[in-house]
Amino acid sequence: MRRCEDAVLRVHELTKVFDGIVAVDRVSFSISRGEIVGLLGANGAGKTTTLHLILGLIRPTSGRIEIFGRDIERHRIEILRRMNFSSVGVNLPPNLTVWENLWLFAQLYGVSRAQERIAEVLELLEIAHLRDARTGRLSSGEMTRVNLCKALLNDPELLLLDEPTASLDPNIADKVRRLLRQIQRERRIAMLYTSHNMRDIEEVCDRILFLHQGRIIAEGSPREILEHFRTRTLEEVFIRIARSGEILVSQRER
Amino acid sequence: MNLRRVGILVLRYAFVYRRSVIRLVEVWFWPTMELLLWGYVTLFLQRVGEGAVPRLVTFLIGAMILWDVLYRAQQGITLSFLEDVWVRNLLNIFCAPVRLSEYIAATFLFGLVRVGVTLISLAALAWGLYHFDLFEMGFALIPFMVNLLILGLALGVITTAIILRFGQAAEALAWAVPFLLQPFAAVFYPVSVLPPSLQVIARAIPCTYVFEGMREVLRTGTFRWDHFGWALGLNALYLGLGLWLLVRMFDLARERGLLGRLTMQ
Ligand SMILES: Nc1ncnc2c1ncn2[C@@H]1O[C@H](COP(=O)(O)OP(=O)(O)OP(=O)(O)O)[C@@H](O)[C@H]1O
Ligand SMILES: [Mg+2]
Numbered sequence: 108m109r110r111c112e113d114a115v116l117r118v119h120e121l122t123k124v125f126d127g128i129v130a131v132d133r134v135s136f137s138i139s140r141g142e143i144v145g146l147l148g149a150n151g152a153g154k155t156t157t158l159h160l161i162l163g164l165i166r167p168t169s170g171r172i173e174i175f176g177r178d179i180e181r182h183r184i185e186i187l188r189r190m191n192f193s194s195v196g197v198n199l200p201p202n203l204t205v206w207e208n209l210w211l212f213a214q215l216y217g218v219s220r221a222q223e224r225i226a227e228v229l230e231l232l233e234i235a236h237l238r239d240a241r242t243g244r245l246s247s248g249e250m251t252r253v254n255l256c257k258a259l260l261n262d263p264e265l266l267l268l269d270e271p272t273a274s275l276d277p278n279i280a281d282k283v284r285r286l287l288r289q290i291q292r293e294r295r296i297a298m299l300y301t302s303h304n305m306r307d308i309e310e311v312c313d314r315i316l317f318l319h320q321g322r323i324i325a326e327g328s329p330r331e332i333l334e335h336f337r338t339r340t341l342e343e344v345f346i347r348i349a350r351s352g353e354i355l356v357s358q359r360e361r
Numbered sequence: 362m363n364l365r366r367v368g369i370l371v372l373r374y375a376f377v378y379r380r381s382v383i384r385l386v387e388v389w390f391w392p393t394m395e396l397l398l399w400g401y402v403t404l405f406l407q408r409v410g411e412g413a414v415p416r417l418v419t420f421l422i423g424a425m426i427l428w429d430v431l432y433r434a435q436q437g438i439t440l441s442f443l444e445d446v447w448v449r450n451l452l453n454i455f456c457a458p459v460r461l462s463e464y465i466a467a468t469f470l471f472g473l474v475r476v477g478v479t480l481i482s483l484a485a486l487a488w489g490l491y492h493f494d495l496f497e498m499g500f501a502l503i504p505f506m507v508n509l510l511i512l513g514l515a516l517g518v519i520t521t522a523i524i525l526r527f528g529q530a531a532e533a534l535a536w537a538v539p540f541l542l543q544p545f546a547a548v549f550y551p552v553s554v555l556p557p558s559l560q561v562i563a564r565a566i567p568c569t570y571v572f573e574g575m576r577e578v579l580r581t582g583t584f585r586w587d588h589f590g591w592a593l594g595l596n597a598l599y600l601g602l603g604l605w606l607l608v609r610m611f612d613l614a615r616e617r618g619l620l621g622r623l624t625m626q
Pocket of ligand 2: 154155156269
């Protein structure tokens with residue numbers, strides 16, 4: 108069992124019920140500094156809901172969320188300054204330029220030396236040439252990268268990514284995966300990552316949580332999961348779990 | 362509340378407006394067209410009535426301009442919120458370290474700026490075209506404005522709360538809510554025209570006192586402080602209720618996951 112002293116995020120028995128639908132069901136896990144955790148599961152498994160709960164955008168029905176050792180309900184603003192979020196479904200005002208959008212968010216997050224930081228993240232995601240383009244004119248892959256820039260602006264200690272590579276071409280997706288790995292090494296960011304792309308998960312994540320109907324039913328490193336299910340690809344595991352809800356709690360003591 | 366963040370949010374709206382023809386149309390085009398329409402209707406009525414109603418120009422054009430202050434203040438708040446919904450930016454804002462109070466304060470401030478711009482343009486135009494001098498009301502103009510702005514803000518907050526609760530299906534309310542009041546608020550005619558039952562409603566609407574007061578000031582030059590007090594009291598009540606409702610709905614939105622729904626639907 109992972110030691111929790113350096114846990115950035117700790118989720119305990121988290122449950123969310125919407126109108127009788129249990130979207131998240133007694134989920135417990137933690138993420139340490141410098142660890143990338145993948146949240147996997149079929150459509151409607153509860154991934155986005157879990158991320159929104161962690162961001163304090165949704166209030167849990169029961170359970171506790173602690174980030175940087177503090178309760179999200181009570182210290183939301185302080186905590187949000189030190190984390191960030193990017194999602195496919197979320198955009199930036201289309202009639203502002205990439206630079207203007209990033210500058211405004213840099214200010215909201217209280218980023219010091221904003222200009223330099225923006226130049227840095229644009230360089231990092233290889234979109235420095237789009238600096239003065241209006242975000243409304245960007246292709247969806249370019250937009251995704253701008254969103255990632257926004258998510259990196261405040262040098263977050265915890266990064267939540269909801270399908271960050273969903274609209275990227277294979278080349279850029281590969282670059283983004285490398286980039287996330289690089290950031291993780293250099294800055295020891297903790298990340299919680301959802302994706303339907305198994306390649307993403309295999310390459311990027313140190314640990315995987317499989318969600319099925321709101322419950323974590325398998326947990327472990329990509330390798331452990333493959334060994335347990337005796338398959339060669341996570342895709343097969345995914346399909347098996349999605350269809351049968353087969354349970355594995357390999358790395359959890361219980 | 363962090364004022365710096367409020368300032369940045371206001372600046373954000375300014376950035377959006379600077380680039381958007383549609384938004385500028387909201388600020389100038391509609392008010393100008395309305396003024397032209399009412400201005401010429403007034404001139405016509407004056408000609409056929411041969412002065413039967415004294416100071417018709419001032420009554421109608423003054424009423425139209427003051428109504429616009431109220432309407433634009435409400436729109437300033439609601440449209441700022443809807444803007445964030447439309448461009449799917451709402452989640453980005455609320456997962457940044459931004460408090461609801463800061464967000465509301467920013468929409469308030471930007472709403473005021475918008476109203477200021479519209480008001481000055483209308484006043485200049487009315488003076489140029491119809492020799493209507495808005496400032497003839499003198500000092501009274503200030504308390505009138507205060508009451509109209511507060512009611513505009515209150516209506517803006519209430520509309521926003523409803524849209525937050527019912528989603529984009531309720532979007533049309535952004536434009537409808539102020540006009541629910543208009544027939545009863547004695548904007549273009551005195552309260553005495555209304556049947557007694559409706560007069561009761563009229564007296565519960567703060568801006569009724571402003572429009573009655575405006576006519577009074579223009580006709581007799583007297584400013585009714587008691588009416589001002591009533592309007593201010595009612596306004597405080599409605600603004601308080603509006604803010605309470607918005608906070609409740611934001612709470613409910615967190616309970617039901619409506620922020621995500623609103624952004625991604
Ligand atoms: N605001 C809401 N109100 C009611 N039900 C909701 C709400 N949000 C999510 N749900 C329900 O909760 C469940 C989990 O949804 P969620 O969006 O978290 O799934 P997901 O794992 O992110 O799926 P996807 O892969 O399609 O993005 C679904 O059954 C969904 O219908
Ligand atoms: Mg999702």
